Amino acid sequence: MTEQEKMLAGKIYDPSDPVLAAKRTQAHELCRQYNLTSETELQKRAEIIAKLIPNCGDGTCLLDPIRFDYGALTVFGQNCFANFNLTVLDCCPVHIGDDVFFGPNCTIATPIHPLLAEERKMRFKEDGTPYDLEYAAPITIGDGCWLASNVTVCGGVTIGKGSVIGAGSVVTKDIPAGVFAAGNPCRVIRPITEADSIHLKQQLW
Numbered sequence: 001m002t003e004q005e006k007m008l009a010g011k012i013y014d015p016s017d018p019v020l021a022a023k024r025t026q027a028h029e030l031c032r033q034y035n036l037t038s039e040t041e042l043q044k045r046a047e048i049i050a051k052l053i054p055n056c057g058d059g060t061c062l063l064d065p066i067r068f069d070y071g072a073l074t075v076f077g078q079n080c081f082a083n084f085n086l087t088v089l090d091c092c093p094v095h096i097g098d099d100v101f102f103g104p105n106c107t108i109a110t111p112i113h114p115l116l117a118e119e120r121k122m123r124f125k126e127d128g129t130p131y132d133l134e135y136a137a138p139i140t141i142g143d144g145c146w147l148a149s150n151v152t153v154c155g156g157v158t159i160g161k162g163s164v165i166g167a168g169s170v171v172t173k174d175i176p177a178g179v180f181a182a183g184n185p186c187r188v189i190r191p192i193t194e195a196d197s198i199h200l201k202q203q204l205w
Helices: 003-008 018-035 042-052
Strands: 066-068 074-076 086-089 094-096 107-109 139-141 152-154 179-182 187-191
Touching: 003 018, 018 042, 018 066, 139 152
Parallel strands: 066 086, 074 094, 086 107, 094 139, 107 152
Antiparallel strands: 179 187
16 A cells, blocks of 8 residues: 555555655645735636635635645535634544634644554664654535634544534534534533524523
């Protein structure tokens, strides 16, 4: 297996592999270019996103700055919105449904590093190239989810359709559909019901 095939299969792989390193460098450069554009440069942004995230649905808007490790391993549905500073470490596939909202400073992190310090430390090849041992697990975020500010989603997690993740949460396990969940580690607080309609909100001003 190639190192990329190992990575996508969730096996331990070598991230210093030249093919993977080149793809990351290209994605990082496209992110840099995107982050230097103005919000009014819609055509230029669209052209960069088409190269960075080929599977990005119509109507999806990503406010700068953005950071992607590969970009091509992330799929966005239609009409998604990401506020400032979305980071996606897509060493395994990341699937984001339609109408998903991200607050500022959200992180989607598929990589998983060893817990044992001895296994986590850097290694060196015969030519002096540093590398580490790691693997990754995919992340899926269902249609209509809202991840509020500063949410981190860890590798291997699925968040069900229509769920809301409270600000500052760290999602380490699957979250079912249609619930409000929050905390570190994130846990289900309660179901979301019609009683949560914005039209029932009491105005305080």
